[in-house]
Amino acid sequence: DGGITQSPKYLFRKEGQNVTLSCEQNLNHDAMYWYRQDPGQGLRLIYYSQIVNDFQKGDIAEGYSVSREKKESFPLTVTSAQKNPTAFYLCASRNRGRVTEAFFGQGTRLTVV
Amino acid sequence: AQSVTQLDSHVSVSEGTPVLLRCNYSSSYSPSLFWYVQHPNKGLQLLLKYTSAATLVKGINGFEAEFKKSETSFHLTKPSAHMSDAAEYFCVVSDEGGSYIPTFGRGTSLIVHP
Numbered sequence: 153d154g155g156i157t158q159s160p161k162y163l164f165r166k167e168g169q170n171v172t173l174s175c176e177q178n179l180n181h182d183a184m185y186w187y188r189q190d191p192g193q194g195l196r197l198i199y200y201s202q203i204v205n206d207f208q209k210g211d212i213a214e215g216y217s218v219s220r221e222k223k224e225s226f227p228l229t230v231t232s233a234q235k236n237p238t239a240f241y242l243c244a245s246r247n248r249g250r251v252t253e254a255f256f257g258q259g260t261r262l263t264v265v
Numbered sequence: 266a267q268s269v270t271q272l273d274s275h276v277s278v279s280e281g282t283p284v285l286l287r288c289n290y291s292s293s294y295s296p297s298l299f300w301y302v303q304h305p306n307k308g309l310q311l312l313l314k315y316t317s318a319a320t321l322v323k324g325i326n327g328f329e330a331e332f333k334k335s336e337t338s339f340h341l342t343k344p345s346a347h348m349s350d351a352a353e354y355f356c357v358v359s360d361e362g363g364s365y366i367p368t369f370g371r372g373t374s375l376i377v378h379p
Binding site: 185194196242251254 | 301307309311365
């Protein structure tokens with residue numbers, strides 16, 4: 153079945169550590185996105201990528217980094233510079249174009265311990 | 266620039282009564298509009314989308330939404346709420362003028378009472 157897979161589902165990070173969240177899609181979509189979700193704030197865009205080897209900062213990119221070396225993969229690294237990383241992270245993908253909807257993974261819940 | 270305002274952070278209804286979740290948008294171009302549903306600790310599932318083919322859009326699970334350009338609104342409705350409808354709902358806009366990045370509203374939590 154086609155879809156988006158995020159792993160792990162739960163992740164715990166110690167202060168000062170970098171952690172990487174995985175996002176893989178087999179939908180052959182060009183565009184991929186990372187969103188952060190906090191209670192009452194909806195989804196805020198961290199980074200997005202429209203094509204391989206290219207990505208752009210979203211609204212809250214500070215303390216995060218990404219790569220897009222393959223079309224199907226868009227990992228997100230939460231660095232130690234991100235001061236408040238505890239949140240629910242969602243990855244999405246879509247075909248480029250006006251009328252296509254985004255497909256979402258099941259999310260990764262990151263907690264700082 | 267594009268933005269979405271969901272007018273209610275929480276909506277509470279009784280099972281079997283109508284549901285109305287309100288959404289207003291702002292877009293410099295002809296927008297595409299979407300409604301998604303999210304159950305706790307899950308990803309988002311598409312309910313319906315507006316793509317300019319028809320102003321009244323029917324989605325899954327009995328939901329529908331009407332695009333009103335004059336009011337810049339895209340409200341989500343359902344004639345009769347079910348307990349399983351209790352979830353978070355997001356209105357999303359993606360305009361055609363730029364990079365088509367989906368922009369989310371803050372969400373509306375639907376509470377359904379027995």
